[in-house]
Amino acid sequence: MLDANLKGQLKTYLENLRQPIELVASLDDGPKSRELLELLEDIAAQSDKVSVVRKDDDARKPSFAIVRPGTDISVRFAGLPLGHEFTSLVLTLLWVGGHPPKVEADVIEQVKALEGDFQFETYFSLSCQNCPDVVQALNLMSVINPRIRHVSIDGALFQAEVEQRQIMAVPTVMLNGEAFGQGRMSLEQILAKIDVGALAREAEKIKTKDAFDVLVIGGGPAGAAAAIYAARKGIRTGLAAERFGGQVLDTMAIENFISVPHTEGPKLATGLEQHVKDYDVDVMNLQKAAKLIPARTPGDLIGVELENGAVLKSRTVILSTGARWRQMNVPGEDEYRNKGVAYCPHCDGPLFKGKRVAVIGGGNSGVEAAIDLAGIVAHVTLVEFDSQLRADAVLQRKLASLPNVRIVTSALTTEVKGDGSKVNGLVYKDRNTGEVHNVDLEGVFVQIGLVPNTEWLKDSVALTPRGEIEVDYRGGTSIPGVFAAGDATTTPYKQIVIAMGEGAKASLSAFDYLIRQPAPQEANEPADIGQAAA
Incomplete structure (x- = not known):
């Protein structure tokens, strides 16, 4: 064996x-x-x-x-x-x-x-x-x-x-x-x-923490790089993350991380966490940010209110909250999530062995998912909104060679159907003719890109209509002392290696900002933050 x-x-x-x-x-x-x-x-x-x-x-x-x-x-x-x-x-x-x-x-x-x-x-x-x-x-x-x-x-x-x-x-x-x-x-x-009571105990523990020099929000590649670069400067560094590793945890094969020919997301995430913990970084995992509280006057502290009610204080903040899978937002998608609607073909594909499924999306992720699933399921229907697939040519050729795959372009998915307990069909409209089609199947794998995790920032920093944090060439945002990096920002090309570089740059920019600022007014910090949070 x-x-x-x-x-x-x-x-x-x-x-x-x-x-x-x-x-x-x-x-x-x-x-x-x-x-x-x-x-x-x-x-x-x-x-x-x-x-x-x-x-x-x-x-x-x-x-x-x-x-x-x-x-x-x-x-x-x-x-x-x-x-x-x-x-x-x-x-x-x-x-x-x-x-x-x-x-x-x-x-x-x-x-x-x-x-x-x-x-x-x-x-x-x-x-x-x-x-x-x-x-x-x-x-x-x-x-x-x-x-x-x-x-x-x-x-x-x-x-x-x-x-x-x-x-x-x-x-x-x-x-x-x-x-x-x-x-x-x-x-x-x-x-x-x-x-x-564990969450309440953790919130009380967080409330007692002293102010940071640099507070990183997010624990993906950008956040990890930012925390390491800050800690190496010998300044007080904190990192709060909803889940350390971020979307890297949901990534299967990584083959374009320079000097590492092949790795997997969970392995890389473990390495990121260990590297951060090698430095003097206060890591606060399972902490979701709810509100950014800008400094009231120059030299005051910036606050980040967490979902549990605790408020973290810092002289600078680096936002690296990443992105998540984009949803179709059609009837039935939420109702049948994990009941036939899935977002990870590597994880859930084996559960659909011998069944019929659809893949939504004709980019690299969608075509790769369809190729993987074709070796497991009975039949794959790939549905793409555009008039043609957007995946690399080599992937398109491989997909076209598979006998149990049907490719549908110029198609708008309008509904996921089910029997109340699980998926049993998909409805799409032909964008050229307006004709509506029903596809009988048991699974729908959604692969249509990412949406930034920035809803909690909409009343504070400047965001694009797509929800990306607007950053300048130094990683600076519209708020002094607040920087951003990674997939949540306007930086093009959402790649791990780019996120790491942007995280390091934002951290260096935060340090440069700090050394040019007067020392904070310690006596007024808690009151100012508390008033702003209220």
């Missing part, structure tokens, strides 16, 4: 086991069960602290539990955790075997202190780059607190269960049999949802 290279790596990792573990298998006579047994035996062969036990007592077959004998610690996988989930498997083996996780001590204590019984189930796909974060977070929680139980389920392998529970997006998390969440979630995000 595992090649020699993987076995060698696994053997090295398993040397970190501190306590024996058992791999308790529940199998049937199918080929996947045979593959799983081979995988478990390969794992056990790499360490004398690992043994395989067969019980066949779980309803899901094939599945296996990783157990620490003599304790209540147990984590279960239903399916073969390979692909993106192989890392989840290795980490879980180590954690159950007593190897300490790389998690802040206060987070571990928060998990230990949770009261109640929690039975989590996570549906994943092996091609999903968002799923490992969720699987690993819940596995770790179940190791730390035995009253938490978690089973990860390969949706492609347990199709009947996926159909019965109407799972149409991954990762999908169930808690005690009820829907809990969908999409990428970090350990901290999961804790915030189940730990009553």
Whole structure:
């Protein structure tokens, strides 16, 4: 099952086991069960602290539990955790075997202190780059607190269960049999949802923070670069982000980041976060900005009010809030989100195996999505508003060569149809003839570009009609002391490498601004900010 290279790596990792573990298998006579047994035996062969036990007592077959004998610690996988989930498997083996996780001590204590019984189930796909974060977070929680139980389920392998529970997006998390969440979630995000009072405690903690010299809003490539460049100047730096990594977390293959021939979004995001934490940066994750409070007079502090009510203060602010997937804004899109309407073909594509889907958008993203999906689904209908596709010629040639793809141009999508629980059709209008067409299908993948995350700034800094922050050649905005960088700005070409450069430039501009300003009036800061916020 595992090649020699993987076995060698696994053997090295398993040397970190501190306590024996058992791999308790529940199998049937199918080929996947045979593959799983081979995988478990390969794992056990790499360490004398690992043994395989067969019980066949779980309803899901094939599945296996990783157990620490003599304790209540147990984590279960239903399916073969390979692909993106192989890392989840290795980490879980180590954690159950007593190897300490790389998690802040206060987070571990928060998990230990949770009261109640929690039975989590996570549906994943092996091609999903968002799923490992969720699987690993819940596995770790179940190791730390035995009253938490978690089973990860390969949706492609347990199709009947996926159909019965109407799972149409991954990762999908169930808690005690009820829907809990969908999409990428970090350990901290999961804790915030189940730990009553956690958000209020965090808000009170933030309110006590001293003013920053540079406050970065946003944790994507631009925000990370800005924070690093500021911290290297030896000035007090803070970074508040709704989710560290931003849209990079939702990006699969990255092949145009100079000097790195190939990487994946989650891996790059992890590197960004680690690099930021190597410096003296106060990182405040899971914090969404709600309002920018400009300085009342030159030399006063700028305020950023968070959604939880806390106000951060700083001498300068760098806005790097990025962008998100653009929606079609047609009837049925919101109603059937994650019920057939999807935005990540890599993540959710395997759930539509053998079904009919549409891809909305004829740019590179849309055509790449259609090509990927064509190898999984029964049929793809690509719908493009323009009279021709806008993707690179090489991609168009590949798409045209696929027998199960239909290309429709000059088409305006007008409605996503469904039966109340899931998508069953799409309606579009021919822009040349006005004729309306209905397409029977089970999935709609939207790939029509990005919209900047700047709604909270509309009454403060100057924005374009498209919502982009207007910046000058130094990254300056319409407000003195407020700079901006990345996909949320008017800077052309929304690319990771450009966002990083713009983040560094904005940070250098903020530092240049600071050294030319008088020291702030400390005695008046809290009152001024509070009055402005009110």
